[in-house]
Amino acid sequence: MRYLPLTPDDRSAMLAAVGAASIDDLFVDVPAEARLDGPITGLPNHASELAVERHMAALARQNRAAGDGPFFLGAGAYRHHVPASVDHLIQRGEFLTAYTPYQPEIAQGTLQMLFEFQTQVARLFGTDVANASMYDGSTACWEAIVMARRITKRGKALLSTGLHPHYRSVARTMAKYTGDQLVDGDPTLEAGTDWAVLAAAVDTDTSCVVVQYPDILGRIDDMTSLAAACQAAGALLIAVVTEPVALGLIKSPGEMGADIVVGEGQAIGVGLQFGGPYVGLFACKTKYVRQMPGRLCGETVDANGKRGFVLTLSTREQHIRREKATSNICTNAGLCALAFSIHMTLLGEAGLRQLAGINHGRAKVAAAALAQVPGVSVINSGFFNEFTLRLPTDARATVHKLAEKGVLGGVSLGRLYPDNDALANGLVVAVTETATEEDIAAFAAALKEVLA
Structure with a gap:
């Protein structure tokens, strides 16, 4: 049974107080194309709890966890080891x-x-x-x-x-x-x-x-x-x-x-x-x-x-x-x-400096390895654990090809700036302490292959 705490008169009084003619007026800032005009298509009207759990578990199995392979995503959200x-x-x-x-x-x-x-x-x-x-x-x-x-x-x-x-x-x-x-x-x-x-x-x-x-x-x-x-x-x-x-x-x-x-x-x-x-x-x-x-x-x-x-x-x-x-x-x-x-607290000042040093060291190794791939260059004159590559082709397509090879190889600037073609070949790469030498080698090899 639905719980309806407000009567129609209550709603009318509230709308009048805020100067809205109807509830729809409260959503005028939401673009029309983003509003639902009926039930969500493709979903059953009802299902058992067991069926829903099984379906959601199947969807979850399609996800790729950050630790499942080489991972170089960053651009504001970073994978670090959490004790x-x-x-x-x-x-x-x-x-x-x-x-x-x-x-x-x-x-x-x-x-x-x-x-x-x-x-x-x-x-x-x-x-x-x-x-x-x-x-x-x-x-x-x-x-x-x-x-x-x-x-x-x-x-x-x-x-x-x-x-x-x-x-x-x-x-x-x-x-x-x-x-x-x-x-x-x-x-x-x-x-x-x-x-x-x-x-x-x-x-x-x-x-x-x-x-x-x-x-x-x-x-x-x-x-x-x-x-x-x-x-x-x-x-x-x-x-x-x-x-x-x-x-x-x-x-x-x-x-x-x-x-x-x-x-x-x-x-x-x-x-x-x-x-x-x-x-x-x-x-x-x-x-x-x-x-x-x-x-x-x-x-x-x-x-x-x-x-x-x-x-x-x-x-x-x-x-x-x-x-x-x-x-x-x-x-x-x-x-x-x-x-x-x-x-x-667990890190302390010395631990934070050590962690930062590891990040920077791994990033330098990765930048040097990726810069050896034909057609690829690093634009940064200096960086911490994140740098940007200039690729010879659209970075968005390259990211998808890398993912097919099991490498999450960075964030394409075309994704962040979809309306700016001048940035389409840019790829932001983050290298934290979780990236191993094997991960870096796999990334460089995969990038060379997809750009060949």
Whole structure:
């Protein structure tokens, strides 16, 4: 029996309150071609539980797991080894079932974990303070842009062409409703970034400049001069980090003057998981902390002088800020943040640097091997564990041919930029500690064969 809590009169009253004539009016922003005009075709009207389980299991068997063979996918989501202890600990009942602490001081274990997570993120990013996590890297990027608008009272954001196109897409979607002007474009298959161009373009209308580090093509640049240009014009520099393991080897954005640093924490402690759930990272300079979205946990002492933890800042719309809230982020990605923190704790500073060194070393070996394939070149002058190949043919077709040979050989730029033919031959390759010498050799051999 269906549970219908609202009467027709209730629905009519609610629609009238929001100014909609019908429920369909609430979906006008969904393109007509994406809306269903009837039942989903190809599915039975009903089936037994056993039949559904059997059918779903058969579909699942068609999937190829990341560990089933050579794997070189990246472009914002990375396969790293996650110790078994991470999964064991996050499944403890006191963590697995915990939600946002609405009576936070009771949940001291959760608050302590978040406090330590914030400390780890702030140190990793080279910033003064970090919050208790965001939904993912793309939404954290947008939150940074709108935070810059609140701080500078300006509405123009310059986005580097090296920013992940999915992050750029999220920003475009949200900017439609805030009126922010986004100045962006696609990258070119060249070794250098567009940061010098961005520095020259900063003016008194600019709220922020957004760069990715390393960028979507794996390129790494020094943002010190760009930070100085932003500061001189009264704009903020926002750095986006999609591969936090890289910061075990390269200088942190905060050290180079970034005002806000955001990113995706998936690479540490969180598996690929078909694209989510992931964990957004957000950090900034102390002077901007009251404009930071999300929640912030702090350390204090109780009535007996013992160490304790509290929610220090929580400028959420559900709390006293209401319509003046800095964000609509209602919670934090607590379980994924815990996984990140556990993995980071197990690694420690020395372990993170060692892991980063292994990644870079494997990537150098792979880049050298793949560059020996006739017609293939590496565009990067420097990289961490991800680089871009220029192929003699369309990379999308090449990726499919490689998959047929059992090699997941990277992400084609044609997939990320389907409307830009100039990028069609680009292939982004990620090489982590999970790629063996045999995997690299198999990739090089398969690439040579499919391009022959």
